[in-house]
Amino acid sequence: MKRFEEYKDAVNKALLPALHSAGPMPEKLEESMAYSLSAGGKRLRPVLLLASCEAAGGDPEEAMAFACALEMIHTYSLIHDDLPALDNDELRRGKPTNHMVFGEAGAILAGDGLLNTAAEVMARAASGMNDLRGTKAMACIMRHAGVSGMIGGQSLDVASENQEPDEELLTYIHLHKTADLLEAAVEAGLILAGAEPELVEAGRQFACHYGLAFQMTDDLLDVDGDAALMGKNTGMDAEQHKMTWVALKGVEKTREDAEREIRLACEALDRLPWELSIHRELAGSLLDRKY
């Protein structure tokens, strides 16, 4: 049974080769994409994909292209999210955001490049398989990343600034902006392992509850987190009049809701026949998050 850090190291080794597999590209574009892709981060989504795949009997080496693609999608969404026209963030993971270093045009193109490369890497990997598992995993990832998934959540998040807090809207944003890519990770990993649809669905439910709890603890951290540990400014949500779980329900109720979602996530894991200790530890440790 591999540990989180082992998967993370493997992802960190594979990410830049996956980027370069897209062929020769302009130097500045490569530099800008590599800057954000190498800027650290927990690698939560690719690790979840690999760990889900291997726990269900799949081949993590075969799954690596999809894991890297998922991290590219996550990274592009952060680059575009940080742009002046969106969240206007200057700091991310302790480093200047992409557009602070490469300019707005450079950051827009780096984001486009990472999203396109993600699809390219997956399509190429899927072309080399002898069945349609890879194609189906890719379809699953693109759907969760798309306009009815992550981009949809991001779109309403932007539109919700300065609006009155609203539980239905906020739940939509959390479900899509955060939970969708985590669902993609677990589902795609299980699809690649050839798991039965009802087990893929139980895996999705784990990731959905985990994602909601993740976003709730993220909102809590923005209120009482340590900027130095987190590598980004805190208090930004309130300053930008963002709709957050804490703004809607207060710190105590947010903590209770997060605990409920963590319990539901663990119950979903109980419906799966595999040893999923990484998933269980991730869910359990959310309330102790420091960054």
Place this chain on the structure above:
Amino acid sequence: MKRFEEYKDAVNKALLPALHSAGPMPEKLEESMAYSLSAGGKRLRPVLLLASCEAAGGDPEEAMAFACALEMIHTYSLIHDDLPALDNDELRRGKPTNHMVFGEAGAILAGDGLLNTAAEVMARAASGMNDLRGTKAMACIMRHAGVSGMIGGQSLDVASENQEPDEELLTYIHLHKTADLLEAAVEAGLILAGAEPELVEAGRQFACHYGLAFQMTDDLLDVDGDAALMGKNTGMDAEQHKMTWVALKGVEKTREDAEREIRLACEALDRLPWELSIHRELAGSLLDRKY
């Protein structure tokens, strides 16, 4: 033998349903993507894909998802290209550009949404086939659209503003910013039809020469075109100190080079065993372009 207009009508009917097949999405996001997708345009790339596929014995209905995806990719590239941080264009196809109507954040997300939906629609279509043709066509399209293709060309185009004209650089930009998506159209159509690799390659060569001639005549139009017919401002390249074929070589030499590329495009068609009258007419009519 269908005519260009028949394919174009079929594409226009299929585009919005393909967009909506990505599932329920926020209204504003849907509106913004549909605005640019419905803003007219020649539908050159999807028509070339369908016509190539059917001429080579493939099924144009099966190819339609890929044709729509290609037009979504073309459309997203125009939306991002028009942004203030890039070309800063206010008019496109006779209508205000996306960010003039939906704001910069809206335009960035609409572009991301169209690129993601393109990959999503293709991956879903490919998942439903009984072999890997769809997956391979998708891999081909994403490669041409990517960082070693269209995005690479766009990246150097942005970087080349205010630089001294340079034939090697300009050729790179034309090859990638313009020719790559046309190559994707012909290649993907032929791959879906199950054509042999050497015939796919001859199709690619047609599209490459056609694409270079297309961009050269585009540069000529920016100098002497009719803004009302074209639906966009002329003289923008010179105003923005863009590197163009005309700036590098002058009007007469550009026209000669375009003629040479058109001849090479037709010679590539001669190496293909199919009746490709739409391709031949497109190449032949380039020098008479009014818009």
